[in-house]
Amino acid sequence: MNATMHDVARVAGVSIKTVSNVINDYPHVRSATRDRVLTAIKELGYQPNLSARGLRSGKTGVIGLAIPSVREAYFAELADSIIRAAEKRGLGVVVDQTNQVRQHELDVVAGRRLRLTDGIVFSPVTIDESDAALLNVPFPLVILGESIFGGPTDHVTMHNVSSAKAAVEHLLSLGRRRIAVIGADDDEEANAFGSATLRVRGYHQALQAAGIPADPALVRPAGLWHHDTGAAATRSLIASGIPFDGLFALNDSLAIGALRALGEAGVRVPGDVAVIGFDNIDGTKYSIPSLSSVDPGREEIAEIAVEMLVERIGEKGERMPPRRIKPDFRIVGRESTGFPYVADVTDTDGIDESAAVPATA
């Protein structure tokens, strides 16, 4: 079986306490003693038992990430960023997929999932303002993606309204006047603080500011935000015969589906219809045409979320007031709104050479 601290202590000829001191970098250990312990550790292939450490210390070194699905490009990229941010701090990440199911999301905030974790980063879909009370949880929790007004927890959210407004203004700046939206909520019951509602609000604000009357027929629901629903919503829009010269997809998956549907119908992009999405996922650079998008600052969101969670987990975490942070966003212009294509070098370092459009924040 695996070696324990006792084994190490015996081999090194010291007590278990000394072994513990060495492992935890306790300063007051004579270096000769330390060396003997380290040698014994290597010799035995000793590795601390994390369950025991967790039991004793109350910490596991693992955080939870609850998202709708890793399969969706935006969340895959978010998970990647969260995992990297956690790893920098020596933390593991266990991923829980809620599939946008409310009961599942309720289980997350009730602590009925992700139980071997020190805290949770949670990107909810069905939890909204009316659930603020539920968020008063006895474990460290950071909410992502939308702001629950008055909620008791830390939030890292995005400028949903103003960035959507900027996206639409980008289309307006190209002279487009009949701008459609796909991905709106299906019904009035929808989460009033959900991304869809907020982004549609930004859309309306942009139109209003430009003095363009809103046409409800241009605002289309799409169910889940996938390629297929985006394509279906766009086909329905085209079939309706309502003219439009701009299209704002509430996320990039929808937009890529829309490009497909527009292409099938012989609608030229951006000639006939200029298209912009939201999230700036990797795939935006390789669609045909490449897709303009809103970059919500995913990397920064992940970094801040993990940092906040780590602070909460720490000593004084209990006593901090809830914080709310919104990273900056930017509009990224690509071919679908008339910008030239930029082939990027393998951007392992995350450098994005696409055109950045000055954005009103």
Place this chain on the structure above:
Amino acid sequence: MNATMHDVARVAGVSIKTVSNVINDYPHVRSATRDRVLTAIKELGYQPNLSARGLRSGKTGVIGLAIPSVREAYFAELADSIIRAAEKRGLGVVVDQTNQVRQHELDVVAGRRLRLTDGIVFSPVTIDESDAALLNVPFPLVILGESIFGGPTDHVTMHNVSSAKAAVEHLLSLGRRRIAVIGADDDEEANAFGSATLRVRGYHQALQAAGIPADPALVRPAGLWHHDTGAAATRSLIASGIPFDGLFALNDSLAIGALRALGEAGVRVPGDVAVIGFDNIDGTKYSIPSLSSVDPGREEIAEIAVEMLVERIGEKGERMPPRRIKPDFRIVGRESTGFPYVADVTDTDGIDESAAVPATA
């Protein structure tokens, strides 16, 4: 603080053992007693401490998944499938990204990562036959994605050679004779049992069977298998002036990048060049044109991998001989090889209505 079993026992007026019996569904408990305990549990909001249970039982209820990156579409979908399969069995999944770094992969098999887990599902890139000895690990391990000959662990692999052969035969059946490959290994030092080597072997087998001489100039390396590298390799291929009428991309991300490069160059797909990828990721249905691909049976791979791991973790897992399983594959024909586009309904149930081409296995 959180309630413990002792608290529950006190409130229910029983001993801690009885509480444990109730929680673990031990059969010999009077139902009246059970009810009292359950009431106390609910009243106190008791939740078992998993660190303690893990320390005692030696199990954590969490498995590890080590993959190159969740951000790559294929691995995002694989992670989704693994997480679902694990959840069915009440297991959590902690995700570790190796980024294809050898040291990181060595750390995985050395058990230096993912330590709070009962076992690991590992999709290696740099580990190959010469490392077989390293796989003699003291914890349950299931290897994905390629077969290490003579390795001591369970493998769930794919028919890399024969499915690649089938993909190329698909192109040949369309009358294509000059078929290029992108994504081959850069050098001779490459992992001889890696997916690239095996798939290129299948390519050569198909050509040979058809009596077509191989042209080394048509086999192009691409570095990492991404959109951008696929586009770059294809641009280089086009610029070389070597004629080709078929393109086999060793995975779908490369293929999508290739479609982009072909489109830029005015090469029609499938008119001038028929294209097929590998993995059958979600994005294949929404590229323009939609992308034919090899479906390696990802769902089944995930399901089997988790099932195998669970068996290894269990009682008699130690004594089982290593197993090797290859799920069936199939060729999925889409527009990029001349099949009609099939708009699928929101396939939440995973039903794929694309044309399935009979494949030689």
Place this chain on the structure above:
DNA sequence: GTGAAAGCGCTAACAT
């Protein structure tokens, strides 16, 4: 600077 010993919350052998 190092050792001895208590105890984190749970499971399971043993006792009743």
Place this chain on the structure above:
DNA sequence: ATGTTAGCGCTTTCAC
């Protein structure tokens, strides 16, 4: 059918 108790491997207080 239920209670008592040892101990999983670690951290940490308190002696020395």
